[in-house]
Amino acid sequence: MKTYLVGGAVRDKLLGYPFHERDWVVVGARPEDLLDQGFQQVGKDFPVFLHPMTKEEYALARTERKSGAGYHGFICDFSPDITLEEDLSRRDLTINAMAEDTSGDIVDPYGGMQDINSRLLRHVSPAFSEDPLRILRVARFAARYAHLGFKVADETQELMRKMSDNGELATIAAERIWVELSKALNEKSPAVFFSTLLDCRALHALFPLWPPALNNTILDSLNNAAEAGADADVRFAISCSDLNAEQCKILCSELRASNSAAWLAERCAANIPLPPLSKAEDWLSFLEQFDYTRRPPLLDAFVTAATLLLPNEKRLELLQNAAAELREVQAADLIAQGFKGPALGQAMRTERLKRLKEMDCGE
Numbered sequence: 001m002k003t004y005l006v007g008g009a010v011r012d013k014l015l016g017y018p019f020h021e022r023d024w025v026v027v028g029a030r031p032e033d034l035l036d037q038g039f040q041q042v043g044k045d046f047p048v049f050l051h052p053m054t055k056e057e058y059a060l061a062r063t064e065r066k067s068g069a070g071y072h073g074f075i076c077d078f079s080p081d082i083t084l085e086e087d088l089s090r091r092d093l094t095i096n097a098m099a100e101d102t103s104g105d106i107v108d109p110y111g112g113m114q115d116i117n118s119r120l121l122r123h124v125s126p127a128f129s130e131d132p133l134r135i136l137r138v139a140r141f142a143a144r145y146a147h148l149g150f151k152v153a154d155e156t157q158e159l160m161r162k163m164s165d166n167g168e169l170a171t172i173a174a175e176r177i178w179v180e181l182s183k184a185l186n187e188k189s190p191a192v193f194f195s196t197l198l199d200c201r202a203l204h205a206l207f208p209l210w211p212p213a214l215n216n217t218i219l220d221s222l223n224n225a226a227e228a229g230a231d232a233d234v235r236f237a238i239s240c241s242d243l244n245a246e247q248c249k250i251l252c253s254e255l256r257a258s259n260s261a262a263w264l265a266e267r268c269a270a271n272i273p274l275p276p277l278s279k280a281e282d283w284l285s286f287l288e289q290f291d292y293t294r295r296p297p298l299l300d301a302f303v304t305a306a307t308l309l310l311p312n313e314k315r316l317e318l319l320q321n322a323a324a325e326l327r328e329v330q331a332a333d334l335i336a337q338g339f340k341g342p343a344l345g346q347a348m349r350t351e352r353l354k355r356l357k358e359m360d361c362g363e
């Protein structure tokens with residue numbers, strides 16, 4: 001039995017890029033051999049085990065064959081006879097198909113090192129197309145390593161186009177797409193995730209509403225958001241901001257977006273560019289949609305997204321200042337003046353409108 005480090009950790013070590021998890025492959029062993037050593041089996045379909053101490057994932061070397069349509073249709077073969085090379089050959093990209101043995105030597109049968117050096121995301125074999133989720137993975141790696149000069153290889157781009165055109169993407173569960181998208185949004189160049197999917201027609205195949213709303217301003221703002229350290233909800237909201245509110249709602253539900261992501265995205269779609277806001281009442285109801293008194297971070301997130309998209313919009317700073325000012329209006333002060341019941345609510349509103357007018361927020 002031999003154990004090798006595989007996948008992302010090998011790739012990222014060679015790239016000098018930080019990594020947070022290590023995946024291992026075990027050759028020449030049966031499930032019982034690992035169970036006897038105290039490994040714990042996880043997953044019913046694949047022979048994957050957790051190390052008794054480190055809890056890292058150890059998978060028995062395996063091959064996969066397509067048995068039916070889409071993401072789920074796999075038959076998985078594993079036996080002590082399957083070689084490391086066979087296991088590596090079923091993997092998605094050459095840079096992900098290298099292994100490191102216990103003495104630190106690299107096993108690289110498919111030219112991964114060369115593709116690391118020439119900065120290419122290239123598929124290992126035509127078996128790539130057996131798993132359409134890999135299109136999203138390639139786009140995510142493109143977003144992660146764009147600043148290092150990585151590009152999708154022409155032949156991989158061509159294969160991904162064919163896969164998008166033949167409808168395979170429809171078999172991926174929405175939850176899986178959301179997981180890949182969320183990871184991609186957190187990468188260094190999230191715009192590259194979208195441009196890669198646009199180039200291979202995958203985004204259109206997945207979400208027909210989305211591609212026409214992803215223009216250059218949005219893609220630039222998205223990378224600027226990453227540069228500025230904005231969180232994933234802000235980044236997602238930027239990517240949806242050119243949809244109208246109704247389209248955005250549909251997209252968020254198709255994507256099974258998290259509640260917080262959908263909440264911000266829908267408000268950005270509805271309010272960017274900012275409406276006229278001519279009266280103090282308009283400013284107040286604008287702020288109220290963001291629950292600005294009780295949950296200040298929601299308005300902050302909107303202003304962050306809007307500022308990235310509309311750098312010349314002067315009213316955004318005014319909105320923040322107005323919210324800070326209106327938070328100073330305390331019920332206790334008005335109660336002390338004798339207001340109670342519905343009159344108290346009215347008095348607070350009147351006070352807020354007065355302060356807005358004093359700040360030049362509407363007439």
Ligand SMILES: Nc1ccn([C@@H]2O[C@H](COP(=O)(O)OP(=O)(O)OP(=O)(O)O)[C@@H](O)[C@H]2O)c(=O)n1
Nearest residue numbers: 007008009023090091092093096097131133134
């Ligand atoms: N659809 C997939 C998923 C995974 N893999 C293989 O399994 C390895 C581990 O998968 P995972 O941890 O998901 O990805 P990493 O490449 O390790 O990248 P990350 O840094 O995101 O963990 C990959 O390197 C790749 O060899 C694959 O071929 N096809």
Ligand SMILES: [Mg+2]
Nearest residue numbers: 007008021023
């Ligand atoms: Mg990994």
